[in-house]
Amino acid sequence: MGFEKFGKFGYVSQTKVASIISFLEKDQLPATCCRKCKTLHFPPRADCQHCRSNSLDWVLLEGNCTLVTFTEVHFAPPQFQAEAPYVLGLAELNESLRVFAPVDPKLDRKMLKSGMKLVLRVTHGAGDSLFYQLESVKLSRTGK
Amino acid sequence: MAIIGVGHSKFGKRSDASLRELAFEAYNDAINDAEVEPSKIDGSVVCSATHYDKQRSPAGVVAEYLGLNPEPTFNVEAACASSAVGLRTAWALISSGLHDIVAVVGVQKMTELSSEEIQELMGRAGDVMWESPFGTTMPAYYAMYATAHMSRYGTTEEDMALVTVKNRKYGSKNPNAMFQKPVTVEEVLKSRMVSSPLKLFDCCANADGAACLIVANSEKTKKLSDRPVWVAGLGLASSPMALAGRRGPMTTFEVSKNAAKAAYEMARIKPADVDLAEVHDSFSMTEILNYEDLGFTKPGRGPKLLRKHETELGGSIPVNVDGGLLAKGHPVGATGASQLFTLVKQLRGEARDLQVDRAKIGLAQNIGGIGMYAVVTVLKA
Numbered sequence: 235m236g237f238e239k240f241g242k243f244g245y246v247s248q249t250k251v252a253s254i255i256s257f258l259e260k261d262q263l264p265a266t267c268c269r270k271c272k273t274l275h276f277p278p279r280a281d282c283q284h285c286r287s288n289s290l291d292w293v294l295l296e297g298n299c300t301l302v303t304f305t306e307v308h309f310a311p312p313q314f315q316a317e318a319p320y321v322l323g324l325a326e327l328n329e330s331l332r333v334f335a336p337v338d339p340k341l342d343r344k345m346l347k348s349g350m351k352l353v354l355r356v357t358h359g360a361g362d363s364l365f366y367q368l369e370s371v372k373l374s375r376t377g378k
Numbered sequence: 379m380a381i382i383g384v385g386h387s388k389f390g391k392r393s394d395a396s397l398r399e400l401a402f403e404a405y406n407d408a409i410n411d412a413e414v415e416p417s418k419i420d421g422s423v424v425c426s427a428t429h430y431d432k433q434r435s436p437a438g439v440v441a442e443y444l445g446l447n448p449e450p451t452f453n454v455e456a457a458c459a460s461s462a463v464g465l466r467t468a469w470a471l472i473s474s475g476l477h478d479i480v481a482v483v484g485v486q487k488m489t490e491l492s493s494e495e496i497q498e499l500m501g502r503a504g505d506v507m508w509e510s511p512f513g514t515t516m517p518a519y520y521a522m523y524a525t526a527h528m529s530r531y532g533t534t535e536e537d538m539a540l541v542t543v544k545n546r547k548y549g550s551k552n553p554n555a556m557f558q559k560p561v562t563v564e565e566v567l568k569s570r571m572v573s574s575p576l577k578l579f580d581c582c583a584n585a586d587g588a589a590c591l592i593v594a595n596s597e598k599t600k601k602l603s604d605r606p607v608w609v610a611g612l613g614l615a616s617s618p619m620a621l622a623g624r625r626g627p628m629t630t631f632e633v634s635k636n637a638a639k640a641a642y643e644m645a646r647i648k649p650a651d652v653d654l655a656e657v658h659d660s661f662s663m664t665e666i667l668n669y670e671d672l673g674f675t676k677p678g679r680g681p682k683l684l685r686k687h688e689t690e691l692g693g694s695i696p697v698n699v700d701g702g703l704l705a706k707g708h709p710v711g712a713t714g715a716s717q718l719f720t721l722v723k724q725l726r727g728e729a730r731d732l733q734v735d736r737a738k739i740g741l742a743q744n745i746g747g748i749g750m751y752a753v754v755t756v757l758k759a
Contacts (some may be wrong), residue, residue, distance in 0.1 A: 245502060260466055272498075277508040277622070289721020303529070303628045305521035306574040308515060312502025320520055324621055324628065332622040335510045348529040359588035365511070 241365050243313040250280035257365040261356045264299050266290040276331045297354035299325040306348055323368045338369040379472050380599040380606035381591050383412020384719040389555035389587035389707045397408035404588035405444045412592040415707040421477045423468055425484040426711030428469035441513040462714030462753035466612050468593045478598050484715035485588035503748055505620040519748040521573040524663035526628035528704030531678035535575055538693055539566035540684050541662035543577050545698050548706020553730045556585050556707030580715040581664040585707025589715035607722045612646025613637035619750045634671040641754035649673030653737040654724055656717035658745040659702040684690030699732045717742040725759040
């Protein structure tokens with residue numbers, strides 16, 4: 235239980251990696267790292283598919299990344315219609331892992347370009363929901 | 379293994395018919411086409427994306443309604459690629475010797491769901507743990523590939539519109555298509571935004587419909603059919619469901635390339651040998667990516683192939699000359715079989731106004747869901 239807090243609207247409540255929530259609550263971005271083969275997993279996994287080990291440690295990511303692609307969603311699922319249009323992005327973290335995340339609504343969509351530098355940061359949403367989003371490098375430095 | 383009979387219902391908003399009745403239309407059409415005794419069919423593979431069906435485990439009711447009890451039946455689900463995977467399943471059933479003649483029935487009833495229900499289902503099309511909680515949609519995933527292709531190769535919204543214009547033009551000559559009216563580039567460009575850069579007319583529509591293939595082993599085929607179409611190549615591949623799990627510049631579907639490689643190898647052909655293709659144009663941009671992924675042109679050159687009219691009737695590789703998903707509509711479970719229906723008609727020279735000259739080798743490519751599955755099938759006359 236507890237994982238339903240993840241995202242703007244959580245569909246899944248039960249998972250072995252539900253403790254991601256306690257990291258997000260501290261504004262930390264956690265991945266898991268396989269103790270055996272050292273593969274880094276993000277989003278975090280409870281099981282390593284390479285060596286089939288379930289001994290993984292939580293490690294923190296910095297969040298620096300490069301935008302790969304994006305879209306502005308106008309036609310949205312029911313739970314998201316109030317905030318449409320909103321932008322979703324795919325970015326490559328410096329750790330060579332990819333992240334799928336919403337783009338900070340404060341970022342001007344016209345400024346978005348594949349290849350631009352962004353930062354993944356934790357955000358507190360409506361209620362007690364928690365997630366991460368892609369933010370401008372500049373905005374992140376000055377805080378919110 | 380050969381396809382000895384094909385059937386197709388009218389696609390569209392079929393408020394006159396239930397799921398089982400749509401399946402019957404296509405099945406009956408296929409039985410008449412194959413001129414085979416229904417009692418000779420020793421199994422059925424019912425293909426649908428069952429989350430859209432009111433009926434749980436629809437193979438049960440479909441086999442009953444078609445009169446195929448007590449022979450084996452079961453459901454095959456691979457989202458939008460269900461019935462293309464159904465053909466592969468039939469291949470395994472037949473080449474193992476377990477079955478001689480099998481009915482592959484692709485069927486879907488989507489329009490009786492409320493738009494709320496459809497949107498809710500669409501919201502869970504991606505990875506429900508890590509991506510759906512951000513408000514993903516089916517068009518949004520494909521739109522991200524479109525953004526990447528535009529950014530890397532300079533592909534334009536007008537290029538994408540040309541796909542819809544081409545396919546709607548052919549759809550207007552296909553009596554089974556949902557949309558019978560051609561559209562102009564301006565109309566596509568002015569249609570409302572769904573998920574940038576994809577607009578309404580860049581997207582296929584949910585539909586009701588069914589398509590059926592009667593397949594048989596070589597021995598039965600030689601005995602029963604005077605115009606068989608042979609299954610020469612089968613490719614099926616998978617890709618991570620999570621977009622974040624995929625690599626590369628997002629201008630190509632690795633899953634399609636892998637499926638195509640397997641199908642070309644099995645059929646012992648090259649892309650240039652293909653006389654016509656049915657590709658998965660769930661979105662206009664997807665068709666452009668498919669030209670490249672199937673090897674009809676080089677990466678980034680899809681728009682050029684389209685602009686030179688090479689993918690039209692009379693071109694070097696006619697694509698979706700039945701209207702594709704963009705004109706026919708997309709009754710998810712029926713789409714794969716519908717593509718194969720078109721190839722069979724073409725390879726037999728029965729496609730009337732839409733006939734491709736001297737078509738001997740046809741290729742169908744069907745993508746499942748947001749690109750977790752891709753199927754490439756090669757048929758030979």
